[in-house]
Amino acid sequence: MATSSWNAGIIRPVAVAPAGPLQDGVASGVWTLDQATFWTKQGLWPTAGNVAPTGLFGGGAPSGATNVIQQISITTAGNATDFGDLVETNYGFSACASSTRGIFGGGYSNNTYTNVVQYVTISTAGNATDFGDLTVRRNGLASASNHVRGLFAGGNISGSSNSNVIDYISIASTGNAVDFGDLTYSPTGVAGCASSTRALFGGGANALYNVFFSTINYVEIASTGNATSFGNLAAQTSDLSACASSTRGLFGGGYSSSASINVIQYVTIDTTGNTTDFGDLTLSRYALASCASSTRGVFGGGDAPSNVIDYVTIASTGNATDFGDLIVPTPSLAACSNAHGGL
Numbered sequence: 001m002a003t004s005s006w007n008a009g010i011i012r013p014v015a016v017a018p019a020g021p022l023q024d025g026v027a028s029g030v031w032t033l034d035q036a037t038f039w040t041k042q043g044l045w046p047t048a049g050n051v052a053p054t055g056l057f058g059g060g061a062p063s064g065a066t067n068v069i070q071q072i073s074i075t076t077a078g079n080a081t082d083f084g085d086l087v088e089t090n091y092g093f094s095a096c097a098s099s100t101r102g103i104f105g106g107g108y109s110n111n112t113y114t115n116v117v118q119y120v121t122i123s124t125a126g127n128a129t130d131f132g133d134l135t136v137r138r139n140g141l142a143s144a145s146n147h148v149r150g151l152f153a154g155g156n157i158s159g160s161s162n163s164n165v166i167d168y169i170s171i172a173s174t175g176n177a178v179d180f181g182d183l184t185y186s187p188t189g190v191a192g193c194a195s196s197t198r199a200l201f202g203g204g205a206n207a208l209y210n211v212f213f214s215t216i217n218y219v220e221i222a223s224t225g226n227a228t229s230f231g232n233l234a235a236q237t238s239d240l241s242a243c244a245s246s247t248r249g250l251f252g253g254g255y256s257s258s259a260s261i262n263v264i265q266y267v268t269i270d271t272t273g274n275t276t277d278f279g280d281l282t283l284s285r286y287a288l289a290s291c292a293s294s295t296r297g298v299f300g301g302g303d304a305p306s307n308v309i310d311y312v313t314i315a316s317t318g319n320a321t322d323f324g325d326l327i328v329p330t331p332s333l334a335a336c337s338n339a340h341g342g343l
Contacts, residue, residue, distance in 0.1 A: 018044050053293035053339035054122050056102050057300050057326060058086055058095060060289075060333030065089035065109065069120065069128065070327055072300075072309065074293040074337060079324040080300075080309065084127040087118045090334075092139035094192070095289075096150040097122065097336035098171040099343050103150050104334055105177075106134055106141045113137040113157065117169065117177065122338040132176040135167050140188030142242070143334075144199035145171065146221050146342040151180060153201045153217075153227075156188035162207045166219065166227065181226040183217050189238035193249045193292075194342040195269040197221060200230060200249050205238035212236035212256065216267070216275075221342075231274040234265050241299060243292035244269060244341035245314040250278060250297045252320075255286040260303070264312065264320065269341075279319040282310050289335035298323060303331035314341075 018039050039045040053074035060066055067089045070080035086104060093107025093114075105117040115134040120126065134152055141155030141163075153166040164186040167177035187204025190213075194200065202216035214236045217227035233240075233251060240254030252264040262284040265275035285302030292298065292314065299320065300309040307329040310320035 017042070018046060053296075053337060055291040055298055055335060055337040056083060056095070056097075056120070056122065057289055057291075057330070057333050057335045058104050059090040059093060059107065060301060060330035061091040062305065062328045062330045065091045066330070068327065071125065072298065072324070074291070074296050074298055074339065077311070077323045080326045082327065083125045084120065086128045087116065087130055088114075090114070091332040093334050094141050094143035094152060095334035095336035096143035096145035097338055097340065098145065098147050099338045101171050102336045102338070103131065103143070103145070103169065103171060104128065105143065105152050106138050106155060107334075108139040113139055119174075131174045132169065134177045135179055136163050136165050138163050140190070140204070142190040142192030142201050143336075144192035144194035144201070144221075144342065146194060146196045148172070149221050151192070151194075151199050151219070151221065152177065153183055153192060154187045154190040154204060156207055158207070160207050162186040162188050168224070180224045181219065183227045184229060185213060185215050185217070187213050187215070187238070189240075189255070191240045191242035191251055193242040193244035194221065194340075195244060195246050196342050198269050200242070200244075200267070200269065201227065202230075202242065202251055203233055203237045203240050203254060209238070212238050218272070230272045231267065233275050234263065234277065237261070239286040239303075241288045241290040241335075243290040243297045245292060245294055246341040248314050248341070250290070250312070250314060251275060252290060252297075252299050253281055253285050253288045253302060260284040260286045266317075278317045279312065281320045282322055283308060287331040289333045291335040291337035292341060293337065293339040294341065300335060301326055301330040301333045305329035305331050
């Protein structure tokens with residue numbers, strides 16, 4: 001019998017590659033050190049700590065508030081599946097994450113503003129657990145994070161008043177949020193994203209939704225203090241969403257000039273300045289949510305009402321491509337991932 005490769009414990013004429021570099025990638029069988037080294041150099045050997053990029057979409061108001069958390073595999077297009085439930089029904093809230101935990105905070109729950117922060121372990125489907133409380137009860141806020149800290153900024157605290165407060169938590173622990181500083185303005189319907197060092201917060205509206213903002217602020221995540229002006233969105237826009245790679249921040253969709261929009265725009269996070277046009281979502285919508293891996297930005301839901309999930313390749317520019325669908329059309333939801341640009 002002619003053979004040319006001893007591969008994974010089986011004599012084969014052609015070597016069979018491992019399934020991939022994720023920590024749960026399949027590489028069953030017996031391998032020599034030389035073979036393992038070869039596949040490592042090809043970027044295909046399973047690596048501990050290299051988790052599958054998972055996106056979570058939680059809550060929202062599909063027809064009354066929901067507590068459902070949905071999940072997607074960011075690298076593989078397809079429909080969302082059930083992950084578990086939030087502690088309580090919620091919409092108008094925000095989410096951020098480390099590589100292990102997804103955090104949901106604030107929002108509107110049980111007919112009242114809430115300051116509840118809750119978390120899930122992203123690698124294990126299941127229901128959320130109480131984490132602690134924000135310093136202010138509010139909805140329409142934004143979140144951003146690196147692998148250590150999660151930040152929550154802005155939001156509406158009453159029918160006629162918004163907050164400029166930025167809170168932070170240590171994601172690996174539990175407990176109440178601590179004051180970080182203030183934004184330069186007081187928005188609701190604001191969006192946030194981050195690199196490993198900087199968090200950006202952009203857009204939004206005043207409490208009465210008769211003044212809209214193009215403002216983008218930034219903070220250095222490792223410190224505390226008030227935000228600084230970064231630049232401006234292309235237009236005054238509220239109820240948009242944001243996600244990021246380690247270098248680029250994307251802002252997508254929203255409500256501008258009395259209509260929902262499909263515009264995606266981007267900034268280079270380390271360089272202050274105004275946004276640049278990236279492309280378009282597959283449809284116009286606001287009150288959507290987004291999350292990202294190191295390479296892909298994903299936008300889901302929104303007030304169309306929509307169950308559409310789109311994606312883009314962050315390092316390029318161009319229009320979004322259909323990814324799949326949420327379980328049901330859902331506006332005012334929140335999203336996070338375990339592989340975004342802040343990690």
